[in-house]
Amino acid sequence: MSLYLLCLILFLIGIYCLLVKKNLVKKIIGFGIAEYAVNLFFILLGYRAGGEAPILDKHEALTNIVDPLPQALILTSIVIGLGVTALMVAIVLRIYDKYRTFDINEIKKLKG
Amino acid sequence: MLALFVIIPLGCAFLVPVVSKIRSGTERLLAVFCGVSLLWLSLSSFFWFEGGRIIYSVGGWKAPFGICMVLDGLSALMLLVVNLIGCTAIIYSLDYIKKYTAPQLYYTLFCLLLAGLNGVVISGDLFNLFVFLEITSIASYALVAFGAGSEELEAAFKYLVLGSLASTLILLSIGILYGSVSTLNMADIALSLSASQASNITMFCLALFIMGFGLKVALVPFHAWLPDAHPAAPAPMSAMLSGVVIKTIGAYALMRVVFNIIGVNAAVLGIFVWLGIISMSAGVLLAIGQWDFKRLLAYHSISQIGYVIFAIGLGTPLGLIGGLFHLFNHSLFKSLLFLNAGAVDYSCETRQLDKLGGLSRKMPITAATSLVASLSIAGIPPFCGFFSKLLIIIAAFQAGNIIGGFVCVIVGMVTLASFLKVQKYAFSRKVEGIIGEVKEAPVLMLIAMVFLAGLCVIAGLFSVPLIKNIISPAAAVLMEGTRYAIGILGA
Amino acid sequence: MKETSGMSLIVKRVTRISVSLIFLYGVYILLHGHITPGGGFAGGVIIALSFIHLVLAFGREAAFKRLSHEFISLAESAGGLMFLIIAVLGFSGGFFFLNFLRHGTPFELFSSGTIILCNIAIFIKVGAGLFAIFIALAMLRIPIEQEKG
Numbered sequence: 065m066s067l068y069l070l071c072l073i074l075f076l077i078g079i080y081c082l083l084v085k086k087n088l089v090k091k092i093i094g095f096g097i098a099e100y101a102v103n104l105f106f107i108l109l110g111y112r113a114g115g116e117a118p119i120l121d122k123h124e125a126l127t128n129i130v131d132p133l134p135q136a137l138i139l140t141s142i143v144i145g146l147g148v149t150a151l152m153v154a155i156v157l158r159i160y161d162k163y164r165t166f167d168i169n170e171i172k173k174l175k176g
Numbered sequence: 177m178l179a180l181f182v183i184i185p186l187g188c189a190f191l192v193p194v195v196s197k198i199r200s201g202t203e204r205l206l207a208v209f210c211g212v213s214l215l216w217l218s219l220s221s222f223f224w225f226e227g228g229r230i231i232y233s234v235g236g237w238k239a240p241f242g243i244c245m246v247l248d249g250l251s252a253l254m255l256l257v258v259n260l261i262g263c264t265a266i267i268y269s270l271d272y273i274k275k276y277t278a279p280q281l282y283y284t285l286f287c288l289l290l291a292g293l294n295g296v297v298i299s300g301d302l303f304n305l306f307v308f309l310e311i312t313s314i315a316s317y318a319l320v321a322f323g324a325g326s327e328e329l330e331a332a333f334k335y336l337v338l339g340s341l342a343s344t345l346i347l348l349s350i351g352i353l354y355g356s357v358s359t360l361n362m363a364d365i366a367l368s369l370s371a372s373q374a375s376n377i378t379m380f381c382l383a384l385f386i387m388g389f390g391l392k393v394a395l396v397p398f399h400a401w402l403p404d405a406h407p408a409a410p411a412p413m414s415a416m417l418s419g420v421v422i423k424t425i426g427a428y429a430l431m432r433v434v435f436n437i438i439g440v441n442a443a444v445l446g447i448f449v450w451l452g453i454i455s456m457s458a459g460v461l462l463a464i465g466q467w468d469f470k471r472l473l474a475y476h477s478i479s480q481i482g483y484v485i486f487a488i489g490l491g492t493p494l495g496l497i498g499g500l501f502h503l504f505n506h507s508l509f510k511s512l513l514f515l516n517a518g519a520v521d522y523s524c525e526t527r528q529l530d531k532l533g534g535l536s537r538k539m540p541i542t543a544a545t546s547l548v549a550s551l552s553i554a555g556i557p558p559f560c561g562f563f564s565k566l567l568i569i570i571a572a573f574q575a576g577n578i579i580g581g582f583v584c585v586i587v588g589m590v591t592l593a594s595f596l597k598v599q600k601y602a603f604s605r606k607v608e609g610i611i612g613e614v615k616e617a618p619v620l621m622l623i624a625m626v627f628l629a630g631l632c633v634i635a636g637l638f639s640v641p642l643i644k645n646i647i648s649p650a651a652a653v654l655m656e657g658t659r660y661a662i663g664i665l666g667a
Numbered sequence: 668m669k670e671t672s673g674m675s676l677i678v679k680r681v682t683r684i685s686v687s688l689i690f691l692y693g694v695y696i697l698l699h700g701h702i703t704p705g706g707g708f709a710g711g712v713i714i715a716l717s718f719i720h721l722v723l724a725f726g727r728e729a730a731f732k733r734l735s736h737e738f739i740s741l742a743e744s745a746g747g748l749m750f751l752i753i754a755v756l757g758f759s760g761g762f763f764f765l766n767f768l769r770h771g772t773p774f775e776l777f778s779s780g781t782i783i784l785c786n787i788a789i790f791i792k793v794g795a796g797l798f799a800i801f802i803a804l805a806m807l808r809i810p811i812e813q814e815k816g
Contacts, residue, residue, distance in 0.1 A: 075348070082337065087701065095340060102348050109355040119704065134354070137303055141347060146308045148340050150800045153313060154779060155321055155333050162326040171330050183755060193740055235757065278782040 411518020
């Protein structure tokens with residue numbers, strides 16, 4: 065139970081960074097932390113007490129394995145997170161080219 | 177057959193970079209082929225299921241062990257919306273993209289967007305819906321930033337941060353739901369949840385889903401990205417965003433999850449009604465003071481989506497029919513308005529209403545289609561917007577929601593005033609010397625706009641057969657709620 | 668910062684050896700993807716890392732002469748198309764994405780039908796894609812440095 069609470073605290077730290085920090089690069093890092101927390105939470109859901117890794121072997125029969133489905137889902141989610149992070153970094157670099165600063169208080173041409 | 181909706185746009189998206197290196201004009205042909213074939217498939221999909229539903233098991237693995245694709249009334253309506261506006265936007269962008277420097281990137285991203293949208297609509301598995309939602313979102317972030325000017329990049333970053341936060345919340349909610357029911361197939365989750373009582377975990381997941389999908393559909397506490405992202409995108413992409421994307425990954429996904437998987441109760445419907453009322457009023461009040469054409473249209477999008485969510489929150493059959501019909505109409509006339517704004521931008525190089533004037537003589541076809549769209553959104557008969565707003569107001573008064581009904585009427589009047597302002601400033605006022613030499617928009621853009629305007633008129637005149645054949649099956653799927661699951665797994 | 672000539676001599680000497688080892692390790696993870704953890708995506712990331720290692724050690728221009736931008740873009744599209752074609756060929760068995768080749772005996776290297784072909788397609792696509800992202804982000808710095816120095 066405490067593991068799930070720790071995952072939630074990590075997620076909240078990531079959201080805090082994403083919302084409160086003024087530097088754009090720190091916002092990207094915050095989003096990365098939040099996304100790792102969600103992935104970790106999902107994998108922890110699959111844990112069965114006393115289970116082994118879900119890899120079939122020729123010589124031994126498996127009796128108690130952890131749930132392999134969340135692991136497959138998280139592989140997909142990590143790839144999606146990679147794509148979003150790459151896009152974020154590219155957009156932030158282009159913003160630096162145009163505005164010459166990473167500070168979000170300076171980047172407000174769009175108002176109203 | 178169902179898998180073709182995803183194969184064709186994915187194949188075109190992968191082929192465009194290869195083909196554009198061989199000969200530089202062929203990616204336009206490929207994009208047009210993609211759009212037209214998807215439109216033809218979605219029109220013929222109404223004849224495939226004939227009131228029931230079609231279930232397609234990917235890879236031969238039967239549900240609930242494998243991923244399945246489901247086509248029922250609601251999916252068929254959304255497929256029609258997505259592919260109709262997608263095909264029109266592709267035809268429009270054949271000429272519009274000449275103003276930007278990298279057309280093959282645009283067509284790749286657009287085909288990926290279409291693949292993701294079609295995948296969201298026909299998916300029968302909750303995590304598959306999430307994966308296609310992410311494909312759509314990433315393609316739309318990149319397309320909003322396509323112009324790479326400073327305003328587009330700032331708007332795209334804002335949209336990216338808020339959109340990925342919403343996706344993370346949706347993933348967290350899917351995870352908690354999986355932990356409690358141990359399956360990901362939508363029908364199977366519905367069966368498991370209806371067998372047990374509504375527990376705290378399910379309510380928590382529902383709250384997270386409303387937050388996540390509500391951000392994608394731009395309901396009012398979560399709307400802050402929309403007024404920046406929609407004006408900054410290229411005009412066909414704005415039409416897709418406002419007319420299709422926020423409805424598919426926001427409203428359709430929310431409806432599917434709330435009505436068919438978790439099951440409605442009075443609290444959730446009450447939340448929808450109140451969020452709808454707030455969105456309607458806030459959107460239109462913020463829209464009156466705008467002088468940028470596309471920003472004004474973006475605020476009106478928030479208001480009209482408020483109508484849809486309010487009507488769905490009423491929960492009665494007439495409310496559902498009104499809401500879904502308004503969703504269909506809004507995609508038609510809002511996309512047409514954004515395409516008009518794009519044509520004005522293409523010819524006059526500006527979007528500010530106080531700098532435009534007298535365009536009804538110089539750009540007659542654009543002005544005529546814009547008049548049709550403005551009358552539709554304001555709810556003037558015989559155009560389509562009148563019938564859907566009438567249905568929503570009648571449903572509101574029938575359900576006993578007097579406040580909501582009056583808010584609908586007042587917001588409709590303010591919408592009319594706002595679009596009269598647009599028509600006066602942009603098109604009909606006779607002031608000489610404001611704009612230099614202005615020509616009409618190119619032919620392909622005109623064809624796309626006239627097609628949508630014609631559809632607005634047809635949807636208004638033939639609204640009763642349209643409701644009976646297309647909208648009613650969709651509303652019936654939502655009304656049957658969690659018994660949808662018995663149809664899929666029990667069959 | 669002599670960025671055009673890469674890093675020092677020791678790094679270049681060791682890179683010549685280690686790049687081939689990293690490449691081989693990536694291919695090993697790919698080919699055993701249906702028996703051990705890993706598969707297409709993990710192998711693709713390792714391959715992309717070996718290319719990035721080359722770019723970091725030898726400098727931008729020297730590495731780009733061997734791996735040009737068009738080739739990477741073509742490889743990425745080819746990987747995606749191969750995956751889609753394998754999925755569409757499943758229609759021959761009746762369903763999209765059906766595993767239609769012979770399944771073989773389990774735990775052998777050449778078993779489990781189309782899974783190994785899909786892994787190879789994903790490997791090419793992810794490797795080329797990650798390297799293309801790196802090139803795009805690395806080449807973006809050129810205008811800024813040209814106006815600084």
